[in-house]
Amino acid sequence: MWKFFHQLASPPHFYRLAAVLSPWLAAPGIALIAYGVYAGLFLAPMDYQQGDAFRIIYVHVPSAYLSMMAYMIMAVSGGIGLIWRIKLSHAVAAAAAPLGAAFTFLALATGSIWGRPMWGTWWEWGDPRLTSELILLFLYFGYMALRAAIDDTAKADKASAVLALVGVVNVVIVHYSVEWWSSLHQGQTLMKKGGPAMDPAMLYPLLAMILGFTLLFGSLLLRRVRTEVLFRERRTRWVREMILSPEGS
Amino acid sequence: MTDAHKEQPSIFSGLAATARRDLLLAWKRPGDVLNPLFFFAMVCTLFPLAVGPSAEQLEFSGPGVLWVAALLATLLSLNSLFGSDFEDGSLDQLLVSPQPLPVLALGKTAAHWLTSGLPLVLVSPILAITYRMPMSVVGVMMLTLTLGTITLSLLGSIGAALTVGLHRGTALLSLLILPLAMPVLLLGANTVSLAAGNDVYTTGIWALGAYAIASLSLAPYATAAALRISNE
Amino acid sequence: MCPRNSLPSATECKLLTAKLSAANLTLIRGERCLFEGLDFALDNGGLLLLEGRNGCGKTSLMRAIAGMLSLETGEIHWNGVPVLQQRQTFHGELVWLAHRTGLKWDLTMVENLKFERSLRRQSDRDPEEVYAKLGIERLKRLPLRSLSAGQQRRVALARMLLADVPLWLMDEPFTNLDREGRKLVMELVEDHLGADGMCVMAAHQDVEIDAPVTKIRMQ
Numbered sequence: 222m223w224k225f226f227h228q229l230a231s232p233p234h235f236y237r238l239a240a241v242l243s244p245w246l247a248a249p250g251i252a253l254i255a256y257g258v259y260a261g262l263f264l265a266p267m268d269y270q271q272g273d274a275f276r277i278i279y280v281h282v283p284s285a286y287l288s289m290m291a292y293m294i295m296a297v298s299g300g301i302g303l304i305w306r307i308k309l310s311h312a313v314a315a316a317a318a319p320l321g322a323a324f325t326f327l328a329l330a331t332g333s334i335w336g337r338p339m340w341g342t343w344w345e346w347g348d349p350r351l352t353s354e355l356i357l358l359f360l361y362f363g364y365m366a367l368r369a370a371i372d373d374t375a376k377a378d379k380a381s382a383v384l385a386l387v388g389v390v391n392v393v394i395v396h397y398s399v400e401w402w403s404s405l406h407q408g409q410t411l412m413k414k415g416g417p418a419m420d421p422a423m424l425y426p427l428l429a430m431i432l433g434f435t436l437l438f439g440s441l442l443l444r445r446v447r448t449e450v451l452f453r454e455r456r457t458r459w460v461r462e463m464i465l466s467p468e469g470s
Numbered sequence: 471m472t473d474a475h476k477e478q479p480s481i482f483s484g485l486a487a488t489a490r491r492d493l494l495l496a497w498k499r500p501g502d503v504l505n506p507l508f509f510f511a512m513v514c515t516l517f518p519l520a521v522g523p524s525a526e527q528l529e530f531s532g533p534g535v536l537w538v539a540a541l542l543a544t545l546l547s548l549n550s551l552f553g554s555d556f557e558d559g560s561l562d563q564l565l566v567s568p569q570p571l572p573v574l575a576l577g578k579t580a581a582h583w584l585t586s587g588l589p590l591v592l593v594s595p596i597l598a599i600t601y602r603m604p605m606s607v608v609g610v611m612m613l614t615l616t617l618g619t620i621t622l623s624l625l626g627s628i629g630a631a632l633t634v635g636l637h638r639g640t641a642l643l644s645l646l647i648l649p650l651a652m653p654v655l656l657l658g659a660n661t662v663s664l665a666a667g668n669d670v671y672t673t674g675i676w677a678l679g680a681y682a683i684a685s686l687s688l689a690p691y692a693t694a695a696a697l698r699i700s701n702e
Numbered sequence: 703m704c705p706r707n708s709l710p711s712a713t714e715c716k717l718l719t720a721k722l723s724a725a726n727l728t729l730i731r732g733e734r735c736l737f738e739g740l741d742f743a744l745d746n747g748g749l750l751l752l753e754g755r756n757g758c759g760k761t762s763l764m765r766a767i768a769g770m771l772s773l774e775t776g777e778i779h780w781n782g783v784p785v786l787q788q789r790q791t792f793h794g795e796l797v798w799l800a801h802r803t804g805l806k807w808d809l810t811m812v813e814n815l816k817f818e819r820s821l822r823r824q825s826d827r828d829p830e831e832v833y834a835k836l837g838i839e840r841l842k843r844l845p846l847r848s849l850s851a852g853q854q855r856r857v858a859l860a861r862m863l864l865a866d867v868p869l870w871l872m873d874e875p876f877t878n879l880d881r882e883g884r885k886l887v888m889e890l891v892e893d894h895l896g897a898d899g900m901c902v903m904a905a906h907q908d909v910e911i912d913a914p915v916t917k918i919r920m921q
Contacts, residue, residue, distance in 0.1 A: 303695075306772075359649035366645050370636050373732055375772075379699040380632050384646060387628055387692050391650050394681065398653040401673065402660055456733070476866065478794050478823050487820030491806070491813075498808045498845075559802025566768050567821045568794030702771050 230309045232450045233459045239443040247440035253433030260426035268423075274338045279427060281331035283434035284324045285350070288357060289392070291321025291438070295364070296389040299382030309446075311378035312453060314385065315368065316445035320438065322361035328354050349403040356395050360388045374453060484569035488577030489584075496585040503585045506547040507593055513539035514597045525602055532601030533611065533662035539597075540590050540615055541622065541655050545644055547586040548626040551578065552634040552697070561634070565701055571694035579627040579690070587619030603666065610665040610675075617678040618658040624682075624689035625650045631696035654681065720745050722767075722869065722900060727776035729762055736762050740776070742918060744902065746868070747895050749913050752904040754920035760904035761801065763920070764873050767902060768798055794823065796869040801877070803858040807847040811838065811857050814846065818861050825866040832863045836886070851878040863890065870894060870901045 228234050261279035268275040295317045302310035332351050333343050346352060364381055371377035419427075454460050479487075496503050517535045521527060555561035555578075564574050591612050598608050629647040633639040661674025720743035727740040736759030744750045752760045765771045767778055769785045769792060778785045780792045805814045815829070833839040836856045846854055855878050862870060870891070876884045888911050891901050895913040903909065 356649050356652050359645075359652075363646040363649055366642055367632060370633070370638070370642050373702075376699060376702055379702075380696065383628070383692055383696050383699065384632060387625075387650065390684075390688070391653070394653045398656050398677065401677070402656050405660060405664070476823050479820050483820045487817055491809070491817045494813065495806060495808055557802075558807065559800050559804035560806060561804075562770070562800055562802070563798070563804035563818075565770055566793050566796065566798050568790055568823075569821050570790060698770070 230307050232309060232312075232454050232457075233463075235309055236447055236450050239447045243440045243443040243447075246436045246443070250433045250436030250440060253429045254437065257426045257430035257433055260422075261430065265423045265426055266420060271339065274335060275423075277331050277335045279430045281328060281335060282427060283431045284328035284331060285354060286431060287434055287438050288321055288325035288328050288354065290435070291317050291324060292357065292360070292385070292389070292392065294442075295321060296382075296385040299378075299385045303379055303382045303386075308378075308453070309450065311382065312449040313442070313446050314382065315378070316442055316449045318361060318365050318368070320441055320445065322358065322365065324438070325354060325358045325361060329358060347403050349399045352403070353392075353395050353399045356399075357392065360392070364388065478568045481569060481573045484567070485573050485577040485580075488564070488574045489581040492578055492581030493584060496581070502547070502550055503589060506543040506586055507589055509546055510539050510543040510590055510593065511597060513542060514600070518600075528601045529603070529666070532598065532603050533607075533666060534659045535601065536594060536598060536611065537615075537618075537655055537659035537662070540594070540619065541648075541651055543590060544586055544619060544622045544626060545647060545651075547582070548623075548630045548643060548647070549640050551582050551627060551630040553630075553639075556634045556701075561697070561701065565697065571697065572690035575627060575631070575693040575697065576690040579623050579693070582627070583620055583623040587616070587623055590619060591615045607662060607666045610671060611662045613675060614658040614661050614678055617675070617682045618654045620682045621654050621678070621685045622651055624685040624693075625654075627693045628689055628696055631693045631700060634697070634700045636700075654678070657681070722750075722778070722780055722902075723782075724767070724778045725776055727763075727766065727778070728774040729759065729766060729771065730774050731759075731762065737920060740918070742916060744900055744916065746898040746900060747913065748900055749891065749895060749911055749915045750900075750902045751909060751915055751917045752902070752920060753906070753917060755906060758920040760920055761873055763918075764798075764871055764902065764904055768796065768871060769793070795867050796871055797822070797862045797865045797867050798871040799858055799862050799873060799875055801873050803854050805846050805854060805857055805861075808845055810843050810845055811849075811860075812842050814857065815861055815864065818865070823866045824864055827864060829860075829864060832860050836860055836863075852880065852883060855879055856883070859887065859890070868899050870899065870903075872901060872903045874904055874906070876905060876907055 229238070257279060261276055265276070267273055295314045298310045298317070299314040301307055302314065329351065332348075332354065336345050336348070336351075337343055344351070364384055367384055368377045368381045371380060451460060514535060517531065518528060521531070552561060555564070565571065567574065594612060594615055595608050598611055603611065626643075626647055629643050629650070632646065633643045636642060657674050657678050661671045661678070664671035664674065722745075723743040725741050728738045729736045740763070742750060752763060754760055762771060766773055767785075769778070769789050780788065780795065785792050806817075809817075830839065833842065836859055838853060838856045838860065841849060841853060841857075846857065849857070859875075862872075872887075872891075875887050879887065884907075888909065891903070891911055892913060895901060895911070909915075
């Protein structure tokens with residue numbers, strides 16, 4: 222078991238493994254998303270309250286979920302890199318950040334578009350989830366800015382890992398404080414939790430989309446880590462040998 | 471040469487010495503303490519100028535404006551927390567001292583709060599009165615500012631430690647700290663608003679207190695780790 | 703004495719029995735490899751001299767010895783235990799005379815030294831005697847900014863002399879000092895080594911110190 226992890230953490234091994242794995246995640250991911258889009262747009266019934274506008278949740282919910290998942294991946298792999306000094310782990314954190322920020326932005330954009338017919342405004346400060354998501358986007362910006370500001374990669378890795386870990390604690394506090402805050406101002410949350418059970422015809426496409434987005438995210442992450450590994454190891458022999466070898470990449 | 475029976479100075483001695491030294495430095499350079507205070511007062515002046523002097527509006531926006539101004543003033547003062555120590559090499563000396571680094575970081579943060587947070591708390595009533603805040607609410611505001619600035623100093627020390635020695639660290643520091651500071655602002659300002667509206671406001675006080683205690687127990691470790699990383 | 707699972711080689715074991723030792727140190731900063739496979743051992747009364755031009759990694763090696771840099775490979779041992787596992791204890795055994803003095807310009811000499819006293823175990827030396835020896839006894843109440851660079855250097859030396867530690871780390875100790883000052887530093891180091899102390903010194907000048915010297919020539 223330990224040998225397996227040790228091997229996994231070795232950059233050349235991971236580089237090759239990720240290349241094999243990435244399409245195997247992408248293919249079912251795209252298939253699931255295709256089903257989800259079709260079923261979500263055409264098969265699922267109209268919501269009796271929100272009309273067709275509700276269909277944006279098929280993008281919004283998976284993005285919002287991945288925005289947090291990516292932050293967790295970033296923080297956990299940063300922490301692992303910090304404690305056990307695994308370089309690959311830092312590369313994963315570095316690769317996850319822009320992806321997470323992109324999904325956060327997508328969640329914000331879809332949330333705002335959904336808000337237009339629902340609330341009559343593009344942005345509703347009273348909604349706790351949108352506000353938390355916005356703060357999460359700022360946390361991503363801070364993380365990426367810190368990485369960009371430090372020239373030395375090893376130092377940037379460790380410093381940003383500390384920031385990500387502090388950020389994780391903060392995300393929890395943000396969540397609860399924003400919830401409290403919006404309850405003060407009669408937040409008009411329409412997407413309540415514990416509401417009436419969803420019609421299976423609505424639910425299955427959503428589950429498919431969540432799973433599809435996750436697989437696609439995994440595939441993209443692997444691709445980004447590959448690039449990151451290649452850049453970080455550009456001085457090493459295995460990279461040179463690989464590039465000079467007749468098969469090329 | 472080494473006398474095995476002689477002990478290193480205790481951690482309390484290290485804690486007190488770092489705090490005392492920074493207070494002494496602040497005493498010798500009062501500008502560093504006063505500038506953020508002037509900034510605080512000026513930001514509080516900007517709002518009536520921008521939105522008009524109507525009493526109703528000022529009363530309504532007072533808690534929020536005071537809190538935003540306090541947050542920005544704290545940010546302004548954070549840069550010097552480790553900056554000058556980095557430049558003259560005394561940060562390196564702290565890193566090789568036989569005292570635990572989190573304790574020294576806590577000592578420095580305590581001095582920072584005493585020279586930035588506490589003066590803000592003490593000056594805030596004057597500005598609150600110009601915003602027509604009733605006296606009963608001023609007390610609540612001072613309490614929230616006390617608890618909040620403690621948390622801000624501690625969170626800020628992490629950011630300051632992460633950005634120490636970087637070019638253009640000031641802008642970056644704000645970018646790192648503001649999202650972390652948002653819950654503090656949210657809790658603080660809304661608690662004061664609740665008090666102003668004669669509502670129950672104790673939840674916010676408890677939450678701010680819990681946040682302050684949590685950061686007091688965790689932030690020094692993060693700051694110490696960040697200092698070691700920044701100075702590699 | 704050899705905290706490893708595999709049996710160490712004879713040279714490794716010899717290195718580990720020394721008071722301060724290092725094996726197979728490699729440090730990469732950014733794109734540059736500053737040193738690779740570096741070994742050394744230092745015992746009581748010995749001087750380790752790091753030589754080489756500016757920017758060759760002397761200061762980095764010094765910082766690595768002080769436990770402030772993470773190395774690519776290798777470990778530094780103090781009393782046979784890796785420095786990073788006993789950082790606090792180890793820091794109690796050393797004083798670092800860095801390139802930047804680490805003294806506060808707005809504080810007086812006495813205030814600066816008082817701060818140091820609260821952090822680190824002090825020797826039995828009489829402070830007044832130390833000040834007199836360094837020729838700074840009349841500067842006690844002046845803020846450090848009004849002192850010349852050489853005088854500030856002497857205050858940093860006073861801080862080193864007053865600490866009760868066996869290991870002195872001296873990064874370019876002769877900077878800003880006149881001929882007389884340089885001689886004084888060499889005498890102080892000789893006395894320290896004579897009293898079973900140890901010293902690691904980075905210098906690009908010639909050093910005349912009567913003690914067992916190990917030299918590391920850095921590229």
